[in-house]
Amino acid sequence: MTTTPVRQEYEVQLQPLLSVPVERQLPLAQRLWQQGWLRKAVILLVIALLWEAVARYQGNDLLLPSFLQTAAALWDGLISGELPAKVGVSLVILLKGYVLGIVLAFGLTSLAVSTQLGRDLLGTLTSMFNPLPAIALLPLALLWFGLGDNSLIFVLVHSVLWALALNTYAGFLGVSETLRMAGRNYGLKGLRLVLHILVPAALPSILSGLKIGWAFAWRTLIAAELVFGASSGKGGLGWYIFQNRNELYTDKVFAGLAVVILIGLLVEGLVFNTLERLTVRRWGMQR
Numbered sequence: 001m002t003t004t005p006v007r008q009e010y011e012v013q014l015q016p017l018l019s020v021p022v023e024r025q026l027p028l029a030q031r032l033w034q035q036g037w038l039r040k041a042v043i044l045l046v047i048a049l050l051w052e053a054v055a056r057y058q059g060n061d062l063l064l065p066s067f068l069q070t071a072a073a074l075w076d077g078l079i080s081g082e083l084p085a086k087v088g089v090s091l092v093i094l095l096k097g098y099v100l101g102i103v104l105a106f107g108l109t110s111l112a113v114s115t116q117l118g119r120d121l122l123g124t125l126t127s128m129f130n131p132l133p134a135i136a137l138l139p140l141a142l143l144w145f146g147l148g149d150n151s152l153i154f155v156l157v158h159s160v161l162w163a164l165a166l167n168t169y170a171g172f173l174g175v176s177e178t179l180r181m182a183g184r185n186y187g188l189k190g191l192r193l194v195l196h197i198l199v200p201a202a203l204p205s206i207l208s209g210l211k212i213g214w215a216f217a218w219r220t221l222i223a224a225e226l227v228f229g230a231s232s233g234k235g236g237l238g239w240y241i242f243q244n245r246n247e248l249y250t251d252k253v254f255a256g257l258a259v260v261i262l263i264g265l266l267v268e269g270l271v272f273n274t275l276e277r278l279t280v281r282r283w284g285m286q287r
Contacts, residue, residue, distance in 0.1 A: 065251040074255035083240070083259060090221060090236035091263075093149050097156025098217050102210070104157065105164040110194045112165075113172045122169060126162050134159035134220045138227060152224050159220040160213040167212065171205025172198045203279055211272050215264070222260055 032038055048067045055066035065073075077083035108125075111118030134155045141151035175198055183197035199206065225238025235243070237256055244252035 062248060062250055065254055069251045070254040070258060073249075073251035074258055077252065077255055083237075083255070086235065086237045086240040086256075087259060087263070090225065090238070093152050093236065094156065094217055094221050096149070097153040097221075098160055098214065100153065101157040101160025101213060101217070102164060105161050105168060105209075105213075108161075109165050109168045109172065110191060112169055113194060113198065114190060122165060126166055129158065130162040130166065132158075134216070135223050135227070138224055152221065155220055155224055156217050159216040163216055164206075164209040164213040167205050167209025168202065171202025171209075174205065175201040207272065207276060207279075211268070214267060214272075218260070218264060218267075 052067040055061075055064045055069075058064050061069065074083070108118070108122055112122040113119075137155050137158055138151065141154040145151045145154060172194075179197055179201055180193070183193050188196055221236070222238040222241070225236045226242045237259060241253050241256040244250075244256065
């Protein structure tokens with residue numbers, strides 16, 4: 001019987017590669033272009049320049065005011081305090097409807113992951129009401145709740161509830177069975193299992209639902225104020241746009257639309273991006 005000779009181990013010393021120059025730092029222009037805020041600022045600047053060029057070529061301020069005219073109208077509205085007051089009215093109503101929609105969505109989803117009846121209830125209600133535009137419920141809301149904030153809050157809850165419930169439930173279904181079993185081994189069940197296991201694991205889907213619900217609620221509120229008008233003697237941002245359209249102040253109409261867009265950008269950049277950075281990105285659950 002022959003034995004295979006054992007090959008001796010050896011180690012190769014690698015010499016440093018000095019013939020290829022190593023770039024220690026990227027050029028300044030490339031480092032600046034890697035900043036997301038700068039790229040978005042460049043996009044906004046290009047849009048503003050195109051807007052100004054098209055408005056000057058078109059030459060009719062009533063149909064399309066220039067970017068500079070709109071900026072001047074926006075500045076005047078901010079200095080006079082009219083626009084901040086309108087924005088404040090809209091945001092207060094929006095937060096009420098948004099928070100109430102979140103509470104109802106999490107309650108309905110928690111029931112759906114706990115019982116078969118809850119799953120049937122969630123599936124049936126979302127199939128019925130999710131395709132229904134929230135603004136279509138405004139006439140009924142006016143009939144049921146009268147002229148006031150409650151009518152707007154009702155349509156806002158509808159716009160938030162179903163999108164958030166569907167995304168949250170989809171996130172809960174995606175939680176691995178291993179995590180569920182680990183929670184049960186620690187004695188977690190019902191609401192405690194949802195809060196301690198399902199919610200952290202499904203957080204990317206929940207944040208996605210929150211962003212979608214926010215976008216639905218914000219545009220529903222502006223549309224409702226355009227139709228609904230002033231609430232309790234106070235008009236919001238949508239009413240500001242509607243009034244100036246009737247009075248043919250097109251530059252103020254565009255200023256109001258610009259505020260709608262700016263608020264959307266600020267909420268997306270400051271609120272939701274910060275939440276993602278502090279949670280799912282920090283935990284390695286999302287790139």
